[in-house]
Amino acid sequence: GAPQELFYRFQLLPVHGIPFMKPIADNWDRIETFQAKPDDLLIATYPKAGTTWMQEIVDSIMNAGDLKKVKRAPTHVRFPFLEICNPSPVPCGVDVLEETQSPRIIKTHLPYELIPKSFWEHECKVIYVARNAKDNAVSYYYFDLMNKTQPHPGTWEEYVGKFLKGNVPWGGWFHHVIGWWKARAKHQILYVFYEDMKEDPKREIRKVIRFLGKELSEDLLEKICQHTSFKAMKENPMANYSAMPDSVLDQSISPFMRKGEVSDWKNHFTVQQNEMFDAEYQKRMEGTDLKFRCSI
Ligand code: A3P
Numbered sequence: 001g002a003p004q005e006l007f008y009r010f011q012l013l014p015v016h017g018i019p020f021m022k023p024i025a026d027n028w029d030r031i032e033t034f035q036a037k038p039d040d041l042l043i044a045t046y047p048k049a050g051t052t053w054m055q056e057i058v059d060s061i062m063n064a065g066d067l068k069k070v071k072r073a074p075t076h077v078r079f080p081f082l083e084i085c086n087p088s089p090v091p092c093g094v095d096v097l098e099e100t101q102s103p104r105i106i107k108t109h110l111p112y113e114l115i116p117k118s119f120w121e122h123e124c125k126v127i128y129v130a131r132n133a134k135d136n137a138v139s140y141y142y143f144d145l146m147n148k149t150q151p152h153p154g155t156w157e158e159y160v161g162k163f164l165k166g167n168v169p170w171g172g173w174f175h176h177v178i179g180w181w182k183a184r185a186k187h188q189i190l191y192v193f194y195e196d197m198k199e200d201p202k203r204e205i206r207k208v209i210r211f212l213g214k215e216l217s218e219d220l221l222e223k224i225c226q227h228t229s230f231k232a233m234k235e236n237p238m239a240n241y242s243a244m245p246d247s248v249l250d251q252s253i254s255p256f257m258r259k260g261e262v263s264d265w266k267n268h269f270t271v272q273q274n275e276m277f278d279a280e281y282q283k284r285m286e287g288t289d290l291k292f293r294c295s296i
Helices: 003-007 022-026 028-032 051-062 093-099 133-146 156-165 173-183 194-199 201-211 218-227 230-235 271-285
Strands: 012-015 018-021 041-045 105-108 125-130 189-193
Touching: 012 022, 018 022, 022 028, 028 093, 041 051, 051 105, 051 125, 051 201, 051 218, 051 230, 125 173, 125 194, 125 201, 133 156, 133 173, 133 271, 156 271, 173 189, 173 271, 189 194, 189 201, 194 201, 201 218
Parallel strands: 041 105, 041 125, 125 189
Antiparallel strands: 012 018
16 A cells, blocks of 8 residues: 555554554564663653653754754654654654764653663653643644544544543553652653743743753843744744654644643533543542643
8 A cells, every 4th residue: 555554543552551552562672672871861751741842942952052953854853752663654763763873862752661771770861841631631632633643532522531541652641740750759850841831931941951961141042942932833844743744744634833832721621521630630640749730
């Protein structure tokens, strides 16, 4: 068949109890035994929490605001995606990383306990971005509609149930955000909230600069802030995933840069879905001091 059929809506298979798309599950040994280097930086997120935004911020900082360099290639080419394996429209992470010069900046959606041990042996730094569950769910729903590699989300009503159960690629949101939150005690992890980035992007970009051990002038900070705004990224072909073919990401169904807001969940949850979600949320978040804002 046509090449794009190779990538069509993979089935989910469990890896250590977490559902992953088949190519990742089939190649798990390669991911688990991946050899990190001490200056590797991980950008870790639950899918749709603001990965691309943080990638653009980090790349802008690493290139000291030189936008020509930052615009050298689309996001998925600039950042190896650790666990992606063939067949995939995105290059296989482990293969690409073998050829990538240090310092390597690596994207991952893996939950904390599935990160290859080598990263911790080398005490690598991690930037983790977390987003409130309701907006994260809405964003993931639209993504699963338009991303032809991921299982179809079904109706929104059906999807809310799947999301709460963690029956989606990379597993459950609760497990992910809590696992990484606890991991802060043991590792060099900058835990950033999407809502904080929306509220005061400069403040959060400053935190990232400090965490990376860099120093940038206020002018460059301002420049990076502008370059990584939702509007600028939506219009930037190197940041908006327009480089991916429609057969993989169908942006006529939903643009990758969809809304970029806090509280869009209010346009999607019914009163009943919201009550059900809140009840489950309370149970699952009990005993953690991890707090999210669903509006700002
Ligand atoms: P929405 O679907 O709510 O619009 P990821 O990069 O992890 O896949 O996350 C994608 C989400 O982050 C999308 O959310 C996207 O619009 C949003 N996003 C991307 N760049 C952004 C930016 N510069 N500012 C705010 N939101 C951004």
